[in-house]
Amino acid sequence: xxxxxxxxxxxxxxxxxxxxxxxxxxxxxxxxxxxxxxxxxxxxxxxxxxxxxxxxxxxxxxxxxxxxxxxxxxxxxxxxxxxxxxxxxxxxxxxxxxxxxxxxxxxxxxxxxxxxxxxxxxxxxxxxxxxxxxxxxxxxxxxxxxxxxxxxxxxxxxxxxxxxxxxxxxxxx
Numbered sequence: 741x742x743x744x745x746x747x748x749x750x751x752x753x754x755x756x757x758x759x760x761x762x763x764x765x766x767x768x769x770x771x772x773x774x775x776x777x778x779x780x781x782x783x784x785x786x787x788x789x790x791x792x793x794x795x796x797x798x799x800x801x802x803x804x805x806x807x808x809x810x811x812x813x814x815x816x817x818x819x820x821x822x823x824x825x826x827x828x829x830x831x832x833x834x835x836x837x838x839x840x841x842x843x844x845x846x847x848x849x850x851x852x853x854x855x856x857x858x859x860x861x862x863x864x865x866x867x868x869x870x871x872x873x874x875x876x877x878x879x880x881x882x883x884x885x886x887x888x889x890x891x892x893x894x895x896x897x898x899x900x901x902x903x904x905x906x907x908x909x910x911x912x913x
Contacts, residue, residue: 744771748800751776767792774857786810786863791856798851804842810863813837816856821849841866 764777772794779787814832822829824846
């Protein structure tokens with residue numbers, strides 16, 4: 741592993757070690773400019789803000805726990821990431837978001853030099869997301885987009901994803 745990747749891994753591990761308080765760290769100046777901030781609530785929900793611009797192309801990898809689901813909001817340059825041993829990757833572009841469940845495998849991402857990356861994310865245990873979505877659907881207080889899909893990891897049904905209709909009804913696909 742290159743020294744730049746090790747530095748970023750050390751930075752991320754440092755962020756994880758010092759929660760529940762808010763931790764903010766600047767990217768090392770030899771790697772680029774930017775700041776990564778993370779706050780963990782008393783319920784274990786992790787709020788992150790990633791602002792990064794690297795001086796050179798950067799390959800980063802690490803393990804994302806399968807216990808967590810996250811909603812990622814991409815505010816600037818898009819990104820793709822994948823998992824070791826998998827041929828498919830996940831991509832989100834500027835002003836896009838996705839709901840993503842960790843797989844407990846090594847994931848990798850590539851950041852292009854001199855590109856401004858800005859991400860916000862909300863990360864929580866799968867059970868918290870599932871309970872939240874089920875409460876929303878049960879109370880029917882939220883608006884929905886016809887044909888919206890909720891990933892299987894949120895619905896709790898390992899064999900099916902769910903589809904919402906505008907009445908708040910959830911049907912398995």
